Amino acid sequence: MKLSRVSRQFGGLRAVDDVNLEIEPGEIVGLIGPNGAGKTTLINVITGVHPANSGEIELDGQRITKMKPHEVANIGCSRTFQIVQPFPNMTVLENVSAGALFAAGAKNIRESREQAMEHLEFVGLADEAEKSATALPLAGRKRLELAKSLAMKPRLLMLDEVNAGLNSTEIDGALKLIQAISDRGITLILIEHLMKVVMSMSSRIVVLHHGKLIANGTPAEVIEDQSVIEAYLGRRFAEKMAKEKNGQMT
């Protein structure tokens, strides 16, 4: 996927500001940044919920800048929501089969249910298939989101805070799942607050601050990057740290 000079404004606010980014197939890219940096907005821009005001977005050479959300979904680009959004009056299985039916081209409802069941087994929710989606605990609903996204047979999957609100055992489970998804050859963009998770999972990290892309590199590079430290900790603290470091060196 390739983003060139993508911007999105809300009124006077530039929520996404002139972002250039290329992602290779099969990568796991961590997308981080302080609260309000525009991470979720960037996802919304890519998926066509809030289309870009300027710039171009391509997926495998295909221009998706002006596509509607359902079109983006149909060409293999899916996402999970920070706040999970299952269809409340449907069973877990029905929720997942919707993804298989509308985005992955299942021929009929029966086939979509079969596919959905496979994905539920993959995320470990097979026993819950006939339960109402709202009956699941938070960790279960996050898995349901994953299964829904996978049912869409995506090439690119954007995971918006799949670990938020989970305890450490649940996070370990989720991480194994994410790794397994990546092993299937699906390109992943991870939005994460937990630095530990991003650092260990991502092959590359991209940092947004005030809508601008301020750093792009391997975890090790990014953590050393002056502007990232500033963005997270504030300028004064960053300068102090830099000074201490220099002091140690000399």
Place this chain on the structure above:
Amino acid sequence: MLYLQILLNGLLLGGLYALIAVGFSLVWGVLNVINILHGTFIVLGSYIAYFAHLYFGIHPFASVIISGSVLFCLGYVIQAGIINRVVAAPVLMTLTLTFGLDLLLNNAMLIAFTADYRKLILTDSLGSYDLWGLILPLNRVAGVGLAALLTFGLYRLLRDSNIGRAIVAVRMDREAATLMGVRVNRINAVTFALGALMAGAAGSIFSIIYPISPINSGLFLGKAFVICILGGLGSVPGAMIGGIALGVIESYGALFFGPEHSTTLAFVILIALLIFRPTGIMGRKGYE
């Protein structure tokens, strides 16, 4: 001169229209309820004025107090006792509910007062005044003045009183208001009651201008729809601007297309606005 006279008529009409819409808009904006009863409330206000004038000789401008208080109480009871139970339900439910309540109340009025048009004729009419060739119907001017006063009163109430602030807080963010200790159910009831009060007061003022009959309720309701879409929801200035805009549009529409088309014109404008600019001419974000 003709155009000026029509502008003047339009402005006067608009002042009254603003009063129709201000309560309706308040209820819609704060409670997210379309109050189909609003038109019937206005007619009820007119009947109160009519009978107060007939039996006690009270001037309709004075009976604003009576009709306003009666409708306030009625509105409070309806919201607290009935609508509050489903106020958070989907649009379809609340809309259907107020429609049902409207059928009940309107039918009751039909039985009590019949569908015959009644007219309140003032014995001491103010007549009209000639202002450099422009004719000013003074009763209507006074009515508009009173309407403006009432609208301004509501505006100040919402801005400056504690209850008004609580109402605005509920409109902005219902859940946050609950957390801050606002008793939302009570505020709902007061809001609805205030909307009814404005309708009742409007009814009193209209009693000297329009013939009175339960069948008129739909007409008033239609106006309220259009004004809210024109001016945007939930704010007093929005309702005023929407009302005046509709008054002027209808007056000129009547001139160019004939009076029988002015309502259609208003509705066509409404649909066009909804299609192309659902946030109103003020451009405020609607409460979807």
Place this chain on the structure above:
Amino acid sequence: MKKIAIFVAIVALLALPYFGNNYIVRLATVMMMYSVLALSWNFIGGMAGYPSFATAAFFGIGAYVGAILQANGIFFGAAWFAAGLIALIFAAIMGRAILHLRGHYFAIASLVMVEVLREVVNTNDQITGGGMGMNIPILKISVEASGMLFYYSMFVVALLTLATASWVYHSKLGFGFRCIQQNEAAANMLGVDSTKYKTIAFSLSAVFVGMAGAIYASWVNYIEPPDVFDIFLTIKPVVMVLLGGMGTVFGPIIGAVAFLALEEIVWRNFLTIHSAVLGLLIVLLVLFLPKGALFFDYRQFFRGRKK
């Protein structure tokens, strides 16, 4: 079980005119008409969850298109069919325009469509007769025969609507409607083309209503704007569907039958307060039975045997 029940019902309804008197046949015709209205509204209001108040607009369009065509010598069957088609096209175009609105805004836009159309018909008296109304040529057959003709015609349209509803409900289309009803943004993300689906739902809610309107016009021989663009034609289907159960296949029919029964009782006994009684019914329904499910859970009843 389900199939047997449907089969028995159809046979009974087919045989009905041979046993019932004129009053019964008239009532049965109204019942079919109400079923068409309720089943149709259920596409947009129940399945897709958009509070449409446009039913009367489609009914009126159908009635006037049918009447105008018949007045110009078109065969009645063709006129009815054309009426449905025109209502469908109208809904598809208007749907594209107003279905981006949500909640109250959509409700009002659809409601105002009725008002505008009524006024348009009122003022174009060259074609429609305006407020004077319009006469539809009477068929040159006996009263009994024409009663049967209109009954069977409504019956066929009702069956068509039911068959369509059942097919939609079990198909990808209906699944898409339900996704939109529950969470439109999420449905979009899952690849549901919500604009297309909503427009289809809105059009489906129009086509059979348009036909029913045309048949109604032929049946009563005379129409006028307030009669066919009647706001009650908009609100009654909503009440019926609320009574019977939103978003289900058979709920609207059960609601329509129950509603008609109530209406008949009220009309006969309390003519002057019939709208108040309807109002009371609505209030009680919304407050105490918001989920529908009249008398018993017929869905469970049908499902019980299937599994």
